Amino acid sequence: MSTDAPAPAFRLDRLTKDFSGTLAADEVTLDVPPGSLTGLVGPNGAGKTTSLAMAVGLLRPDSGTSYVHGVDLWREPDRAKADLGVLPDGLALPERLTGGELLRYWGLLRGMPESDVASRTTELLEVLELDAAERRGVLVVEYSTGMRKKIGLATALLHAPKVLVLDEPFEAVDPVSARVLRRILRGFVAGGGSVVISSHVMSLVEDLCDRVAIIASGRVEVSGTLDEVRGGEDLETVFVRLVGERAAAEGELSWLADLSV
């Protein structure tokens, strides 16, 4: 066996899901090396959320599994999930709590020591700029979409996981917070952590990620380092070529073409 490449920190291994005839994920396979930041991109309905949900244990695959540092997540979920921080799509949070209360609840549920939960909660609320809302006693149910995304991220980070899986973490997040988040993720990776994010923003993936996978119609079309996948072009060009661009039909949306009064 070759000893060249380190064992992946996170592996999606032939994950497959058929929703009553819709093959949402077709043997989706992806290796995330330790200390890397992988961007998962693909058009709407490509299977990103389905694949990530199966990979983190939120959706049972028809077949295939995932491994967190070699631990089979579907065979040993408790062990695998201890090292996993997840921001799922459409996170359902206990809403009648403040952000701080939610993090405390989450941390104690994870079995963390109270003092760690308290100090990390304070720090996370401050770094993610949720501390002012906390002082006003704002409940999560009253949070904006971006604030909900940030408190979701805080729950993913609280227990210092080794692998982060974040479904569209930058969606609805303001530019200042996005910078903070990029800084957090870069620091996390520099410390040996591994990250998978899904995103529709090619420039963000090119700026942040060192690896990328393009998924279309439930299949990983290409994956590798950013440079391998781009092959000298920009990511959007490669993406559109692989995924296929819909040609404009003559007269398309003609009712929008002349809005003169």
Ligand SMILES: Nc1ncnc2c1ncn2[C@@H]1O[C@H](COP(=O)(O)OP(=O)(O)OP(=O)(O)O)[C@@H](O)[C@H]1O
């Ligand atoms: N619970 C479900 N029941 C039936 N079909 C589903 C279900 N969830 C997803 N699908 C279908 O599976 C396919 C993949 O959906 P998925 O949400 O994984 O795509 P995605 O790449 O995350 O899309 P987007 O970029 O729009 O978020 C789509 O055809 C979708 O309609």
